[in-house]
Amino acid sequence: MWAVTGARSLQFEAERAAFSLLRRDLAAARAVLPSLCGRDPATLDAAGMARAVVESVAENTSDAVVAPLLWGAVAGIPGLVAYRAVNTLDAMVGHRSPRYLRFGWASARMDDVANWIPARVTAALTAACAPLVTRASPVSVLNVVRRDGGRHPSPNAGRCEAAFAAALGVCLGGTNVYAGVTETRPDLGKGRAPEPDDIRRAVLLSRAVTGSATALAVLIALLTGG
8 A cells, every 4th residue: 555655755745846936946846846747837937836736736635545545445455556557557648648649548538437436535535624624614615526526627636626626715727738738727616826835735635635535445444354
């Protein structure tokens, strides 16, 4: 489980980015971003960097933490290995780029299937943990997930990002550039634009979700005899 999950590295890199942005060192923050997401950091200002990091923390709390925990709980080591293989392949060749447009579609679709339940569990756990970190109402978070989660191009990432947006009181989404390709994504949440300090709150929320997901995975394993 330790080899497959990425909670510590995700949170560490996000905090590095937050520290650089709070020091107004945009070059250092840009150097950190490729370890969190695939968008082009050269096109981003401080506000764009903060949004990118918060979105990455939200999505990867599911992909790198909740999903492997759940797959390990229900399918043991084979489930862990299979999930990590699918997720890594999607990260490598599943992007919608001219180079991998036809080659990567299968891994991208497999990753969507593997993360369908974990993404929604992540959204639910985010809502449950929100009062502990941001004092947001779980009901209000779930309402935003229901309203905005399906507007994202990804069937899974939108649920996680909408939940984090609602819990943090920010608005995610907007224009992103990936390998020279520009994508405009709908707004998730109705709050203000993310700021560097919101990254730290996102990390705290991710840690709370990680703890809750770990407890849930242990419970599932005990109930199923895993």
